[in-house]
Amino acid sequence: MRAASATELVDAATAGNPRAVARLISLVEDASGQLREIMALLAPRAGHAQVIGLTGSPGVGKSTSTSALVSAFRARDLRVGVLAIDPSSPFTGGALLGDRVRMQEHATDPGVYIRSLASRGHLGGLSWATPQALRVLDAAGFDVVLVETVGVGQAEVDIASLADCTLVLLAPGMGDGVQAAKAGILEIADVFVVNKADRDGAENTYRELTHMIALAGPAAASQGGWRPPVLKAVASRGEGIAEVVDAIADHRAWLVEHGVLDARRRRRAADEIEQIALTRLRLRMGDLRDGSLLHSLAADVVAGLTDPYTAADRVVAGLATTQPRHA
Ligand code: GDP
Numbered sequence: 146m147r148a149a150s151a152t153e154l155v156d157a158a159t160a161g162n163p164r165a166v167a168r169l170i171s172l173v174e175d176a177s178g179q180l181r182e183i184m185a186l187l188a189p190r191a192g193h194a195q196v197i198g199l200t201g202s203p204g205v206g207k208s209t210s211t212s213a214l215v216s217a218f219r220a221r222d223l224r225v226g227v228l229a230i231d232p233s234s235p236f237t238g239g240a241l242l243g244d245r246v247r248m249q250e251h252a253t254d255p256g257v258y259i260r261s262l263a264s265r266g267h268l269g270g271l272s273w274a275t276p277q278a279l280r281v282l283d284a285a286g287f288d289v290v291l292v293e294t295v296g297v298g299q300a301e302v303d304i305a306s307l308a309d310c311t312l313v314l315l316a317p318g319m320g321d322g323v324q325a326a327k328a329g330i331l332e333i334a335d336v337f338v339v340n341k342a343d344r345d346g347a348e349n350t351y352r353e354l355t356h357m358i359a360l361a362g363p364a365a366a367s368q369g370g371w372r373p374p375v376l377k378a379v380a381s382r383g384e385g386i387a388e389v390v391d392a393i394a395d396h397r398a399w400l401v402e403h404g405v406l407d408a409r410r411r412r413r414a415a416d417e418i419e420q421i422a423l424t425r426l427r428l429r430m431g432d433l434r435d436g437s438l439l440h441s442l443a444a445d446v447v448a449g450l451t452d453p454y455t456a457a458d459r460v461v462a463g464l465a466t467t468q469p470r471h472a
Pocket of ligand 1: 201202203204205206207208209210340341342343344378379380381382
């Protein structure tokens with residue numbers, strides 16, 4: 146069978162064909178050479194989706210909450226894409242989506258598209274691939290895209306820089322406690338959810354967290370003055386999920402009112418440009434390592450004919466004026 150052209154794939158994906166969406170995301174994972182053309186075709190059709198990030202330690206209930214949120218958005222007649230970012234394994238599909246048992250109820254719903262994203266060893270990794278996969282879902286007409294990632298702070302993908310709204314999930318008895326988890330969460334959370342509110346210790350977790358937020362004083366400048374609310378939920382029973390949806394809507398209204406939404410989206414685009422540029426420079430640097438320029442400069446430095454700064458200037462000038470072999 147003839148491979149579909151970029152235009153055919155993009156047309157099919159924007160018409161809502163899930164196979165075309167899947168194919169485009171696979172091309173992103175593979176860092177396909179077709180991406181340049183595909184992104185150019187997608188760009189004018191994107192920019193409508195509301196991007197919601199969801200993060201927390203393993204076991205806090207992210208996939209359960211994601212599934213419950215999908216149901217809540219579907220009940221509002223919104224089309225929902227789910228992107229599960231999987232840093233654990235580029236080859237097995239990883240543990241994050243694993244069985245996705247909790248997603249099964251959405252498997253046959255044409256208004257829902259669920260996909261895990263792995264980077265298949267591409268130099269730029271997931272921080273390179275994720276915004277591009279997001280653009281695919283956005284252009285494919287999903288009203289809401291939920292991006293689920295493990296962990297806070299150390300995550301390979303900085304979810305807060307991608308999302309319009311970042312939900313940070315905590316749960317009692319997770320072993321790490323609020324204090325241990327606090328590195329970074331105050332800066333990135335737009336909405337806190339204490340999940341497993343049916344469990345002993347939930348009240349403690351809630352109190353610790355609200356105390357921590359109060360101690361932190363006025364909201365971080367990165368949030369532009371928004372004070373993240375702390376909500377309780379029992380995701381496995383769908384309890385508290387409507388309140389989470391309301392909080393996301395409140396946050397969005399606030400973002401729009403304060404002009405922060407556009408600023409966030411520009412920051413996201415800036416990050417994406419930087420990732421693509423850095424990756425191209427790295428590729429080009431790899432080409433350079435294989436080529437003769439770097440070797441001859443190195444020989445000159447060893448021979449005392451030039452110094453490493455001058456040599457580096459020549460390398461940087463060379464990087465800027467030539468194309469890498471790929472990407
Ligand atoms: P993830 O690793 O963060 O995606 O967490 P999961 O969604 O896979 O949930 C981990 C476990 O916690 C599963 O066994 C869920 O059924 C359970 N779980 C999720 N939400 C709740 C909740 O609100 N209360 C209780 N008691 N268990 C929950």
